[in-house]
Amino acid sequence: MLVSSAVVVSVGLLLGAIGLGAFIWAFWVGAFESLDEQARCILDERDLRMRRPWETPGQARERRRLYGGPLEPGPGEWGGALGRGGR
Amino acid sequence: MTAPAASTDVVTLRDLDEPGRVPALVAFVSAVAWLLVGSLLGLVASLKFNFPDWWTGWAPATFGRVRAAHLNAMIYGWASLAMLGISVWLVPRLVHAPLRWPRVATGGIVFWNGAILVGVLALLAGWTDGLEWLEFPRSVVDPMLIVAGGMVGVTLLGTVLGGRARHLYVSVWYVAAAFVWFPIIFVTGNLPVFRGVESAAVNWFYAHNALGFWLTAIGLGAVYYFIPKVLGRPIYSYQLSLLGFWTLAFFYALNGMHHLIGGPLPTWMITTSIVASVLMVIPVAAVAVNHHMSMVGRFASLRYSPTLRFVVLGAVAYTAVSLQGIFTAFREVNRITHFTHWTIAHSHVGVYAFVTFVMFGSVYYVIPRLVGRDWPDGRLIAWHFWLALGGIGAFVLALNLGGVLQGLALMDPQVPFQASVEAAAPWLAVRSLAGVVLTAAHLVFAWHLWKVLRRAPTVGPLPPWHDPRPVVVPPPGPWS
Amino acid sequence: MTRIWALLLGATAAMTFALVVLVAIPRVQLRTLEPDPQVPPYTATQLAGRRIYVSEGCVYCHSQQVRDPSFTYDTLRGWGRPSVPTDYSWDTPHLLGTMRTGPDLINVGSRLPDRSWHLLHLYQPRAVVPWSIMPAFPYLFEVKPAAADGDVVVVPPSPYALPGRVVVARPGALALVDYLLSLDRTKPPVATPAAGAAP
Numbered sequence: 001m002l003v004s005s006a007v008v009v010s011v012g013l014l015l016g017a018i019g020l021g022a023f024i025w026a027f028w029v030g031a032f033e034s035l036d037e038q039a040r041c042i043l044d045e046r047d048l049r050m051r052r053p054w055e056t057p058g059q060a061r062e063r064r065r066l067y068g069g070p071l072e073p074g075p076g077e078w079g080g081a082l083g084r085g086g087r
Numbered sequence: 088m089t090a091p092a093a094s095t096d097v098v099t100l101r102d103l104d105e106p107g108r109v110p111a112l113v114a115f116v117s118a119v120a121w122l123l124v125g126s127l128l129g130l131v132a133s134l135k136f137n138f139p140d141w142w143t144g145w146a147p148a149t150f151g152r153v154r155a156a157h158l159n160a161m162i163y164g165w166a167s168l169a170m171l172g173i174s175v176w177l178v179p180r181l182v183h184a185p186l187r188w189p190r191v192a193t194g195g196i197v198f199w200n201g202a203i204l205v206g207v208l209a210l211l212a213g214w215t216d217g218l219e220w221l222e223f224p225r226s227v228v229d230p231m232l233i234v235a236g237g238m239v240g241v242t243l244l245g246t247v248l249g250g251r252a253r254h255l256y257v258s259v260w261y262v263a264a265a266f267v268w269f270p271i272i273f274v275t276g277n278l279p280v281f282r283g284v285e286s287a288a289v290n291w292f293y294a295h296n297a298l299g300f301w302l303t304a305i306g307l308g309a310v311y312y313f314i315p316k317v318l319g320r321p322i323y324s325y326q327l328s329l330l331g332f333w334t335l336a337f338f339y340a341l342n343g344m345h346h347l348i349g350g351p352l353p354t355w356m357i358t359t360s361i362v363a364s365v366l367m368v369i370p371v372a373a374v375a376v377n378h379h380m381s382m383v384g385r386f387a388s389l390r391y392s393p394t395l396r397f398v399v400l401g402a403v404a405y406t407a408v409s410l411q412g413i414f415t416a417f418r419e420v421n422r423i424t425h426f427t428h429w430t431i432a433h434s435h436v437g438v439y440a441f442v443t444f445v446m447f448g449s450v451y452y453v454i455p456r457l458v459g460r461d462w463p464d465g466r467l468i469a470w471h472f473w474l475a476l477g478g479i480g481a482f483v484l485a486l487n488l489g490g491v492l493q494g495l496a497l498m499d500p501q502v503p504f505q506a507s508v509e510a511a512a513p514w515l516a517v518r519s520l521a522g523v524v525l526t527a528a529h530l531v532f533a534w535h536l537w538k539v540l541r542r543a544p545t546v547g548p549l550p551p552w553h554d555p556r557p558v559v560v561p562p563p564g565p566w567s
Numbered sequence: 568m569t570r571i572w573a574l575l576l577g578a579t580a581a582m583t584f585a586l587v588v589l590v591a592i593p594r595v596q597l598r599t600l601e602p603d604p605q606v607p608p609y610t611a612t613q614l615a616g617r618r619i620y621v622s623e624g625c626v627y628c629h630s631q632q633v634r635d636p637s638f639t640y641d642t643l644r645g646w647g648r649p650s651v652p653t654d655y656s657w658d659t660p661h662l663l664g665t666m667r668t669g670p671d672l673i674n675v676g677s678r679l680p681d682r683s684w685h686l687l688h689l690y691q692p693r694a695v696v697p698w699s700i701m702p703a704f705p706y707l708f709e710v711k712p713a714a715a716d717g718d719v720v721v722v723p724p725s726p727y728a729l730p731g732r733v734v735v736a737r738p739g740a741l742a743l744v745d746y747l748l749s750l751d752r753t754k755p756p757v758a759t760p761a762a763g764a765a766p
Binding site for chain 2: 570571574575577578579581582583584585586588589590593594596597621622623624625626627628630632634635638639640643644649650651652654655656657658659660661662663664665666667668670692693698699700701702703704705706
């Protein structure tokens with residue numbers, strides 16, 4: 001019982017050390033740097049410039065100001081043909 | 088958006104999507120086939136409560152076998168295959184590298200289908216391991232699943248390692264980690280060395296984590312992709328998504344024993360799980376706040392985007408199911424709701440209203456980009472959505488209510504057991520009706536998928552979102 | 568792509584930590600548990616019956632655990648004393664269950680020790696419990712013109728009677744009932760060294 005408990009406790013400590021090590025490593029290689037850039041890395045120019053029909057005039061102005069003149073969305077741009085017949 | 092000046096290499100979205108096209112399509116189409124099979128099995132199982140003398144002469148149709156087949160067809164057939172499909176499509180886009188070894192991925196997905204087929208037939212034949220969520224025979228089906236999942240996992244890992252993106256987006260964390268977590272828990276759960284209460288502990292360690300580290304992980308990965316992508320703006324707070332991921336990893340894994348509250352296990356195990364369940368407030372709140380703040384002011388988008396409609400409702404259901412789970416883990420609640428249909432309602436909020444809705448939304452986004460043409464009929468999407476929402480709403484309300492009434496009757500020792508059966512009975516009838524509605528929703532979905540797949544290839548210009556769009560691939564940074 | 572390795576390592580460490588807490592430590596703790604001599608191993612027939620209990624999915628509606636009186640009123644229903652880990656020493660797979668669509672069965676052998684009651688109940692639950700929603704298991708029985716020597720005959724009452732024919736239990740039904748009758752954990756448990764175990 002004593003021996004096995006010691007094994008379990010040391011395994012637990014080792015895992016904690018590995019977890020901490022992974023965290024420090026991730027920090028070291030820059031996983032927590034430039035978070036805003038990371039959040040934007042899935043968006044390309046078309047995503048950012050496209051006109052969204054649901055946006056308020058203010059939101060649309062802001063988009064134009066940040067990313068330039070709007071591109072027109074194609075049919076089914078948002079994942080399906082709801083614009084045609086459905087609601 | 089950083090300046091693309093330093094780019095040395097340019098690929099297009101179509102270059103990234105193309106190698107994963109076949110495995111993703113095979114996964115989605117077979118997933119929907121399993122969705123239909125699972126719906127029918129679920130409907131039969133539900134009707135057995137209402138008409139206990141219906142179809143009793145044939146052993147494979149008995150309730151206990153059909154229920155197991157329903158659960159496994161839905162979890163490993165529908166949800167897992169849809170998740171494999173979304174993974175092989177999403178990961179290449181996220182890491183800016185085409186899918187490695189796509190034929191291995193296709194082979195893995197086909198083999199996974201074979202495993203599910205053998206497994207479901209085995210369950211109907213009465214061949215089961217007898218552990219909830221782990222019913223598939225461990226001597227045949229489980230090794231097949233490990234090999235098949237491993238084949239897909241290897242292609243994804245190879246893709247990520249060959250990735251050229253400067254950053255690992257949060258969706259990659261969830262998807263990549265899921266492919267590490269799932270084999271660990273699946274192998275542990277299937278080890279044939281446990282007996283008695285230990286077997287129960289390992290059983291629920293697995294079953295709870297299958298939801299948390301497989302279904303939830305890839306489900307959240309998809310949500311984190313589609314909300315910003317369709318809205319055209321980044322997620323509200325990337326810090327929160329970091330916090331949500333790591334707290335989920337550490338707290339969720341300790342939750343499983345709350346399925347055995349009051350049971351004959353060492354008390355400290357159950358207490359640990361209750362504490363960890365309460366701590367789940369942190370990742371749940373982080374994810375909920377993040378998604379909500381990303382949507383604020385843009386809820387009108389739900390009228391335009393079927394993808395967002397399903398995905399956002401799925402995200403809301405994730406918050407709801409997590410809060411319900413925390414609530415259920417309190418002993419005061421659990422003494423009433425444990426052993427009742429409340430639990431069934433809870434699992435369907437998680438697996439259906441959250442995971443399945445997110446997968447529906449994902450399929451609506453991905454399929455047109457795989458086949459190069461749009462869904463033909465918006466009305467079918469609307470029908471699918473409202474039937475699914477109405478069906479699951481009625482299902483969950485009925486079983487939550489029926490479960491509480493059943494539990495209150497069970498908790499009163501003056502009341503005969505009969506009262507608990509009769510308290511739940513009308514709600515079980517509502518559940519069967521809801522099952523009919525859900526099956527109808529799935530038939531509409533499958534019909535629509537069939538229509539988009541079999542239409543002749545588009546002649547003329549492809550939709551604008553299918554045009555090759557350059558994706559900026561910056562040169563490797565000093566630390567990537 | 569160094570970051571992916573850091574991520575996967577951290578994720579694995581988190582999962583392995585839970586594995587140590589909820590699987591490894593309990594294994595160490597429960598390994599010292601001696602079986603209760605009052606709970607003998609199942610006989611071959613009982614094991615065969617238990618396999619049918621498993622394959623027909625009885626566990627999806629019937630629990631096999633009595634919770635502590637400080638927590639619920641399970642004991643006041645006459646379902647027996649609170650369960651302890653040694654009640655399950657020979658159970659693989661475990662059948663603790665998560666649903667009570669039907670009543671708890673951990674002590675059904677003590678509560679309902681009548682074999683013919685169980686056989687009739689399996690053949691047609693509503694013949695003995697009119698409000699039951701349990702499925703009937705007619706395929707565990709055989710309907711034939713006349714019983715042979717050694718056949719165990721079930722006599723369903725009206726309206727389930729089959730005039731001119733007899734209902735005979737197949738070996739599976741007999742084994743299953745044998746298993747059900749073995750479910751009796753009513754004697755006070757013998758104290759075991761695992762003091763940390765909950766009642």
